[in-house]
Amino acid sequence: MVKFMRVERDIKRAIAPTILSKNLKIKGNITVKELIEETDKELKLEGPNPMPKVTDLRYWDFKLLNRYQPFYMPICDMCCLCTYGKCDLSKGKKGACGIDMKLQQARTVLLACCIGTACHAAHCRHLVDTLIKKLGKDYPIDLGNSIEVEAPIIRTVTGMRVKTLGDLKKVLEYCEEQLTHLLSATHTGQEGDVLDFESKALHAGMLDDVVREVGDIAQIVGYRMPKGDIETPVVDMGINCIDTNKPVILCIGHNVVPSTYIIDYMEEKGLEEEIEVCGICCTALDATRYSSDAKIVGPLSRQLMFIRSGVADVIVVDEQCIRVDILEEAKKTGSVVIATNDKMCLGLEDLSHLSEDEIINRILREGAGLVLDESKVGKVAVELARILFKSRRGMKERCLPGLEGIRALANKCTECGWCNRVCPNSFDVMESIIDAKEGRFEKLADLYKRCYSCGRCESECERDLPLVSMITKVGELYHSLEFRVRAGRGPIQDVEIRKVGAPIVFGEIPGVVAFAGCTNYPNGEEELALMAKELLERKYIVVAAGCASMSIGMWKDKDGKTLYEKYPGEFKAGGLINAGPCLSNCHVSGAAIKIANIFAKLPLEGNFAQVADYILNRVGAVGVAWGAMSQKAAAIATGFNRWGIPIIVGPHGIKYRRLYLSDGEDFEVYDKKLKKVIKIDPTPEHLITAAENFKECLCMIPKLCMRPNDGNKGRSMKVYHYVTLYEKYFDCMPPDLEKFIRTERDIPFMLKDKIMGYLKEKGWEPRKEIPQEPTLLY
Numbered sequence: 001m002v003k004f005m006r007v008e009r010d011i012k013r014a015i016a017p018t019i020l021s022k023n024l025k026i027k028g029n030i031t032v033k034e035l036i037e038e039t040d041k042e043l044k045l046e047g048p049n050p051m052p053k054v055t056d057l058r059y060w061d062f063k064l065l066n067r068y069q070p071f072y073m074p075i076c077d078m079c080c081l082c083t084y085g086k087c088d089l090s091k092g093k094k095g096a097c098g099i100d101m102k103l104q105q106a107r108t109v110l111l112a113c114c115i116g117t118a119c120h121a122a123h124c125r126h127l128v129d130t131l132i133k134k135l136g137k138d139y140p141i142d143l144g145n146s147i148e149v150e151a152p153i154i155r156t157v158t159g160m161r162v163k164t165l166g167d168l169k170k171v172l173e174y175c176e177e178q179l180t181h182l183l184s185a186t187h188t189g190q191e192g193d194v195l196d197f198e199s200k201a202l203h204a205g206m207l208d209d210v211v212r213e214v215g216d217i218a219q220i221v222g223y224r225m226p227k228g229d230i231e232t233p234v235v236d237m238g239i240n241c242i243d244t245n246k247p248v249i250l251c252i253g254h255n256v257v258p259s260t261y262i263i264d265y266m267e268e269k270g271l272e273e274e275i276e277v278c279g280i281c282c283t284a285l286d287a288t289r290y291s292s293d294a295k296i297v298g299p300l301s302r303q304l305m306f307i308r309s310g311v312a313d314v315i316v317v318d319e320q321c322i323r324v325d326i327l328e329e330a331k332k333t334g335s336v337v338i339a340t341n342d343k344m345c346l347g348l349e350d351l352s353h354l355s356e357d358e359i360i361n362r363i364l365r366e367g368a369g370l371v372l373d374e375s376k377v378g379k380v381a382v383e384l385a386r387i388l389f390k391s392r393r394g395m396k397e398r399c400l401p402g403l404e405g406i407r408a409l410a411n412k413c414t415e416c417g418w419c420n421r422v423c424p425n426s427f428d429v430m431e432s433i434i435d436a437k438e439g440r441f442e443k444l445a446d447l448y449k450r451c452y453s454c455g456r457c458e459s460e461c462e463r464d465l466p467l468v469s470m471i472t473k474v475g476e477l478y479h480s481l482e483f484r485v486r487a488g489r490g491p492i493q494d495v496e497i498r499k500v501g502a503p504i505v506f507g508e509i510p511g512v513v514a515f516a517g518c519t520n521y522p523n524g525e526e527e528l529a530l531m532a533k534e535l536l537e538r539k540y541i542v543v544a545a546g547c548a549s550m551s552i553g554m555w556k557d558k559d560g561k562t563l564y565e566k567y568p569g570e571f572k573a574g575g576l577i578n579a580g581p582c583l584s585n586c587h588v589s590g591a592a593i594k595i596a597n598i599f600a601k602l603p604l605e606g607n608f609a610q611v612a613d614y615i616l617n618r619v620g621a622v623g624v625a626w627g628a629m630s631q632k633a634a635a636i637a638t639g640f641n642r643w644g645i646p647i648i649v650g651p652h653g654i655k656y657r658r659l660y661l662s663d664g665e666d667f668e669v670y671d672k673k674l675k676k677v678i679k680i681d682p683t684p685e686h687l688i689t690a691a692e693n694f695k696e697c698l699c700m701i702p703k704l705c706m707r708p709n710d711g712n713k714g715r716s717m718k719v720y721h722y723v724t725l726y727e728k729y730f731d732c733m734p735p736d737l738e739k740f741i742r743t744e745r746d747i748p749f750m751l752k753d754k755i756m757g758y759l760k761e762k763g764w765e766p767r768k769e770i771p772q773e774p775t776l777l778y
């Protein structure tokens with residue numbers, strides 16, 4: 001079998017996908033396709049690149065990078081990676097290994113993407129291994145009758161159609177092997193070319209997409225989470241939704257496994273009404289997909305605030321984006337910490353070998369413990385919460401200072417201004433504190449809404465003022481902190497793709513906009529919700545995942561309704577979807593791939609470049625990583641880019657140090673119908689770019705949703721949104737509009753006179769040729 005697979009793979013690599021799609025006869029009347037189907041149900045190669053190695057898709061990457069060139073923004077001009085250094089790379093100088101600043105930036109980007117991908121890969125490996133142990137490797141991948149293309153990313157990248165949990169493990173093995181090669185390229189004295197570093201970063205991003213699909217599918221089937229359900233329930237979210245009259249268990253992180261044991265134990269003992277189990281970050285989203293008993297506190301931005309509030313009796317941490325000073329913080333409030341994951345042991349002794357009762361006693365004595373045997377976490381967390389609830393009675397109210405206490409603390413402020421200087425968002429922290437000296441708390445209340453509780457201000461405060469605690473208390477007193485979010489629904493159904501495929505490809509649905517995780521927002525959560533609202537009103541399809549999906553639920557209209565209560569959870573024009581946690585971002589690229597497959601009948605298996613080429617030229621999708629913070633976000637964004645999906649990052653996103661920008665001049669494509677290379681409008685204009693504020697971001701979205709293949713009707717709709725958004729937020733016409741109007745038929749009827757006047761001033765001429773079947777693969 002293995003030998004056959006190798007031979008088949010060699011054949012496949014040798015011949016082009018276009019030939020293969022015609023079912024090339026290779027033996028008598030049997031086609032390659034039939035032969036593979038007959039002999040191996042699992043591996044269904046149709047394209048030239050199943051399980052691509054590091055350089056197999058380099059040809060596609062170079063096509064992208066030739067058009068969208070890396071633009072670097074160094075943060076630091078030193079390199080300290082090896083003992084040759086540290087090396088000064090400023091002013092054109094090279095390091096002792098020969099690396100220059102540009103290469104070093106490219107290497108840093110690859111390193112970030114490798115870290116992010118490794119993080120998701122290890123998370124998903126843990127999920128798959130846990131579920132195989134629990135359910136067996138032959139446990140079927142059954143996503144229900146509405147989903148036939150069950151894992152579009154895995155199919156396209158690996159050529160595999162996964163049928164069981166065991167198949168998912170094989171996919172992970174491929175990704176882990178590739179990741180090792182990529183990471184090794186960042187070692188001193190390895191890769192020496194910027195574009196090759198970037199090609200490797202794109203490879204890492206693609207692998208990240210694969211492993212996230214592995215992990216989300218595994219948990220959807222293994223933990224019976226929603227399988228693309230349109231009607232997933234809208235659930236409670238927010239600090240005020242937590243019943244503080246009960247013992248509270250707070251789960252923080254991204255890996256749902258320990259939470260499932262807690263929920264199972266509560267159900268087994270009939271304690272659902274007696275205990276609150278809630279979460280922060282993606283673990284919370286997954287816990288609500290697992291059980292309606294779980295509650296969501298909110299996104300990452302509320303982490304330190306909620307810990308400081310002291311509401312949680314027990315804090316269970318799994319992995320990723322958790323404050324590494326969690327032990328110190330928990331100690332301040334008398335909460336105990338249970339670490340449950342090998343990525344975050346926190347220097348604690350592993351108590352797994354002890355009985356649950358012994359673990360409970362040790363944690364009561366020591367305040368924290370490491371329990372790597374997650375099956376014990378259920379009982380340990382629940383029983384600890386019941387004990388601590390009694391012993392901490394009265395303590396919760398004292399964790400945060402009252403208003404008089406805040407005033408007294410504020411009076412210690414020397415007005416040195418360091419809090420303002422170190423705040424990543426340059427908030428007026430000091431001014432809020434000065435007002436609080438006089439008992440005026442409005443500024444602190446306003447700060448609460450925008451602050452993401454990083455704690456940098458207070459770590460710099462020369463009077464050691466607990467600024468986050470002060471902000472938290474005022475916020476809790478001044479705001480109603482009850483919100484709603486739709487539980488994560490998982491993948492997009494095939495039937496939804498069938499309905500929207502044509503309108504998206506011809507541009508009649510103005511675009512699919514994905515808001516991806518992290519809460520490093522420049523100005524609070526509200527901006528994200530306002531962007532989503534504007535787009536939903538304009539009939540875009542909006543998909544959110546991770547912290548972004550929670551943030552959208554934290555804004556209410558004048559009737560007190562969140563966007564999730566106003567817009568349907570269907571993948572259609574004006575639909576607002578919460579796909580789920582960060583892992584579920586895979587369902588966005590998955591939907592784009594499904595459009596290529598279901599609508600355009602492109603074969604997926606092993607056919608990455610052709611599918612990505614289709615998406616780049618036809619599928620008007622754009623990702624917005626407004627609060628991109630972690631290395632995982634870098635990997636997710638770069639993964640979207642390799643599929644041909646542009647990304648907009650917020651102002652903090654430039655700290656990733658690299659954008660992919662075009663020069664905005666005409667692009668070249670090969671037109672398969674006209675059978676020649678032609679010049680076309682510059683769409684999509686950039687692959688990854690940054691916006692300074694949400695208004696700029698909103699105006700970029702319709703532009704980056706434009707595609708060469710847009711029909712006139714579709715393009716005129718995108719132009720309409722581009723112009724009207726620009727006028728709404730900047731009170732003028734877009735300064736580059738002429739580039740995106742190919743002929744007069746692209747001009748929306750309602751804006752005809754205005755746009756024609758503008759075009760006349762710009763000396764605009766209609767294009768002689770409009771692409772019929774554009775491709776970069778020539």
Ligand code: SF4
Nearest residue numbers: 079082084085087095
């Ligand atoms: S990796 Fe190169 S640039 Fe960096 S410290 Fe070592 S020799 Fe210097």
Ligand code: SF4
Nearest residue numbers: 423451453454455457
């Ligand atoms: S905790 Fe809030 S106010 Fe303080 S530095 Fe961070 S974002 Fe700024």
Ligand code: SF4
Nearest residue numbers: 413414416417419461
């Ligand atoms: S850093 Fe502390 S002392 Fe200085 S202005 Fe801010 S709150 Fe006041």
